Amino acid sequence: MGDTTETGLPRALAIAWGVQDVPQRGPSRGLTHERIVAAAIEIADAHGLGAVTMQAVAKSLDFTTMSLYRYVSSKDELLRLMQDAALSLPEEVELPDDWRAALRAWADLIRDAYRVHPWALEIPRGQAAVLMPRTVRTADLGLAAMSGIALDDGEKIAVLLLISQHVASMVELERSLAAEGGFTATPEGLEKLRRAIAPDRFPHIAAIMAAGGYVADAPAPPDAPEGVDDEYEFGLDLLIAGLESLERRARRRP
Amino acid sequence: MGDTTETGLPRALAIAWGVQDVPQRGPSRGLTHERIVAAAIEIADAHGLGAVTMQAVAKSLDFTTMSLYRYVSSKDELLRLMQDAALSLPEEVELPDDWRAALRAWADLIRDAYRVHPWALEIPRGQAAVLMPRTVRTADLGLAAMSGIALDDGEKIAVLLLISQHVASMVELERSLAAEGGFTATPEGLEKLRRAIAPDRFPHIAAIMAAGGYVADAPAPPDAPEGVDDEYEFGLDLLIAGLESLERRARRRP
DNA sequence: ACCTGAACACCGTTCAAGT
DNA sequence: ACCTGAACACCGTTCAAGT
Numbered sequence: 001m002g003d004t005t006e007t008g009l010p011r012a013l014a015i016a017w018g019v020q021d022v023p024q025r026g027p028s029r030g031l032t033h034e035r036i037v038a039a040a041i042e043i044a045d046a047h048g049l050g051a052v053t054m055q056a057v058a059k060s061l062d063f064t065t066m067s068l069y070r071y072v073s074s075k076d077e078l079l080r081l082m083q084d085a086a087l088s089l090p091e092e093v094e095l096p097d098d099w100r101a102a103l104r105a106w107a108d109l110i111r112d113a114y115r116v117h118p119w120a121l122e123i124p125r126g127q128a129a130v131l132m133p134r135t136v137r138t139a140d141l142g143l144a145a146m147s148g149i150a151l152d153d154g155e156k157i158a159v160l161l162l163i164s165q166h167v168a169s170m171v172e173l174e175r176s177l178a179a180e181g182g183f184t185a186t187p188e189g190l191e192k193l194r195r196a197i198a199p200d201r202f203p204h205i206a207a208i209m210a211a212g213g214y215v216a217d218a219p220a221p222p223d224a225p226e227g228v229d230d231e232y233e234f235g236l237d238l239l240i241a242g243l244e245s246l247e248r249r250a251r252r253r254p
Numbered sequence: 255m256g257d258t259t260e261t262g263l264p265r266a267l268a269i270a271w272g273v274q275d276v277p278q279r280g281p282s283r284g285l286t287h288e289r290i291v292a293a294a295i296e297i298a299d300a301h302g303l304g305a306v307t308m309q310a311v312a313k314s315l316d317f318t319t320m321s322l323y324r325y326v327s328s329k330d331e332l333l334r335l336m337q338d339a340a341l342s343l344p345e346e347v348e349l350p351d352d353w354r355a356a357l358r359a360w361a362d363l364i365r366d367a368y369r370v371h372p373w374a375l376e377i378p379r380g381q382a383a384v385l386m387p388r389t390v391r392t393a394d395l396g397l398a399a400m401s402g403i404a405l406d407d408g409e410k411i412a413v414l415l416l417i418s419q420h421v422a423s424m425v426e427l428e429r430s431l432a433a434e435g436g437f438t439a440t441p442e443g444l445e446k447l448r449r450a451i452a453p454d455r456f457p458h459i460a461a462i463m464a465a466g467g468y469v470a471d472a473p474a475p476p477d478a479p480e481g482v483d484d485e486y487e488f489g490l491d492l493l494i495a496g497l498e499s500l501e502r503r504a505r506r507r508p
Numbered sequence: 509a510c511c512t513g514a515a516c517a518c519c520g521t522t523c524a525a526g527t
Numbered sequence: 528a529c530c531t532g533a534a535c536a537c538c539g540t541t542c543a544a545g546t
Binding site for chain 1: 258260261262268271272273376378379380383385387390391393394397398408409411412413415416419420423427430433438439443446447449450451455456457459462465484485488489491492493494495496497499500
């Protein structure tokens with residue numbers, strides 16, 4: 001109750017698509033869903049998702065906290081609206097003809113969007129998330145990118161899911177690395193850690209650590225790129241290589 | 255302050271590895287980190303992460319809320335300990351020799367763990383997450399699975415990251431589908447939605463919807479599997495196919 | 509039907525006090 | 528140094544009242 005309309009659609013879905021009935025009687029409304037979501041996004045951009053409270057949003061609009069509940073039935077609903085609004089792609093998008101390049105371009109679009117509003121990744125995705133407007137638009141573009149490839153609909157959707165998840169996790173990783181650049185432990189602290197990650201219990205990881213990667217002695221490797229661009233590209237390379245091999249196989253026995 | 259020890263290590267890391275100094279003087283301690291984390295996990299398993307409050311955890315241990323702060327400097331720290339503890343693999347793991355099969359087995363192990371404690375996926379991953387004990391153990395196993403493949407360390411790590419992210423997102427999707435089986439809209443609600451997702455604005459998605467997929471008229475497709483096993487396997491297939499093609503290329507010009 | 513103000517039932521966390 | 532009890536500063540949300 002409260003999170004679905006009388007049409008059975010989740011309220012956030014109805015609001016986002018603008019198919020929610022607006023009351024006709026009574027005083028005119030002082031707010032709109034758009035303004036509320038925009039205000040909440042502004043706060044999240046500036047101070048993180050944790051700073052988005054009903055009171056903070058209302059205050060920034062010069063309204064009482066309670067007035068928001070005339071538009072949004074719960075904070076959760078507001079978060080879902082924010083989440084979809086955050087995934088905003090350019091109005092006009094020109095994708096390359098080659099599906100490889102098109103998929104890469106598509107991934108980059110999503111990455112750009114998430115980089116602008118990274119807090120969107122912290123919001124748990126609800127049941128109807130895939131049917132929200134921006135998500136549908138994004139999926140439609142992704143399908144357009146794949147129109148030149150021999151996969152059925154279900155497989156295409158799976159590919160888009162895979163890529164968008166990859167992008168999301170890379171942006172998240174990128175952020176958590178940038179947040180503190182890891183941490184700076186004392187030599188004594190590092191020694192404790194190294195003794196805990198013993199070669200006999202974790203031979204492969206210990207070998208990598210001994211080789212100087214990941215847990216370095218230096219407080220922070222100053223020359224190391226410390227980005228995740230390589231991992232991002234590698235993941236796309238791998239997926240595309242996998243798709244090519246799938247295509248070859250399909251072409252061989254059609 | 256408070257989230258790092260005097261060795262510079264994040265407190266959660268020091269606690270999880272057991273390298274945190276324990277005070278020697280004063281009365282003996284009535285609790286342990288293990289018991290606190292176990293109690294919190296029990297609550298999360300039974301009633302979700304939202305039910306894990308400091309008061310609820312303390313109560314289930316028959317202690318005051320405040321006593322927990324002698325062991326954990328914040329709720330956030332407790333959540334990080336829970337997150338790592340949730341990723342528990344079997345004590346003894348026998349991986350197949352073939353790296354393809356080994357990677358699949360590895361992915362299945364992670365999936366099993368996440369299925370037991372799905373709330374772990376809701377906890378944001380902090381800076382030191384990759385160095386926590388279970389995560390290190392898991393990564394070590396993953397590297398073992400890939401020992402027969404010609405990739406450098408960085409690429410192997412990237413592959414493990416990719417696979418574990420895939421697994422996580424599939425379990426999450428699986429859960430959100432099971433949570434409500436989507437939603438059941440009235441014919442009128444569905445009609446509104448279909449008009450919103452117009453073929454001229456979203457040609458590819460609209461085509462898929464018209465073909466009967468995803469937003470069906472029936473309240474809930476009773477015969478449809480509604481699982482994500484196909485997508486899960488497809489993602490692994492794709493990644494492994496990509497790795498094979500990478501290997502072929504490397505072997506051709508060594 | 510809108511917006512408001514007071515109030516409720518929580519939270520995480522601080523702090524001073526007891527042992 | 529442990530555990531406690533009271534208290535603080537929030538938070539989301541309900542409700543009755545005004546317009």
